Amino acid sequence: MILMQHIVREGHPALREKSEEVPFPLSQVDQELSENLIEYVKNSQDPELSIQYGLRPGIGLAAPQVNRLKRIFALHIIDEDKDPISFVAINPRIVSHSVEKTYLSSGEGCLSVDREIDGYVPRYARITVKAYDAKGKEFKKRLKGLAAIAFQHELDHLNGVMFFDHIDHEMPFKEISNAVAFEHN
Template identity: 75%
Template sequence: MILMEDIIREGHPALRQRAEEVTFPLSAEDKQLAADLHEYVVNSQDDEISEKYGLRAGIGLAAPQVNRSKRIFALHIESDEEKGISLIAINPRIVSHSVEKTYLSTGEGCLSVDRDVEGYVPRYARITVKAFDTEGKEYKKRLKGLPAIAFQHELDHLNGVMFYDHIDPRDPYKPIPDATPFER
């Protein structure tokens, strides 16, 4: 089980490296890594489990955040207002995206960042993605809203990019052209 002490923090060089493609069939080690990443995001949203193990709530976790250079991440978003999502993405990519942008009006956070970083992080409002599951089957999804934002955040981790790299350092709350804020 992944705990907070297993998650590396900003400044660690692994967070700035492009993660390696994963080969199929998955090794037992890679299957376990994918399952562990998914288990963390599910457990971190359970009040009882997160309190017991001191987990910070998160909706996504990427392999580089546990110091593993693998193109794997997990997302888990439960929601009443919109369609929730729970997935493992292996070798994910965005195959198309909207011109329209969005951003979290409250800003983004990250399990690898122990401080509040203010500012708008521009993201595509709608994306079509392809990735593989743990059995090596490719899937395609169309995402919008929080799932689209979270997918882009985790994909950035696989490319050595931190969310705050997208924030304008001179004007963190500068309006983003063609963007509609996403209220969480």
């Protein structure tokens, strides 16, 4: 089980490295990593478990955040229609995206960053993605809103990019052209 002490923090070199493609069939180690990533995000959103194990709530977790340079991440989100979007993405990629941008009006956060960082992080408003599940089956999804933002945040981790790299540090709340703010509770 992944706990907060297993999550590397800002400044750790794994967060700035490009992760490696994962071969199939998955090794036992990569299978367990996939299961542990999705287990963390689900458990962290359960009020009892997050208190019991001291888990900071998160909607996504990428392998580099637990010091494993593999192209794997997990997302677990309840979208604006109250539908769960929950999956492990292996070797994920964006195959198309909207021209329109979005950003979280409250700013983004990260389990690997222990400080508040103010500013808007521009993201594509809608994306079509492809990835593989733990059985090696390719899937395709169209994501919008928080799920699209979170997918892009986690994909950045696989490329050694942190969310705050996208913030305009001179004017962190500068209006983003062709963007609509996304409000998240």
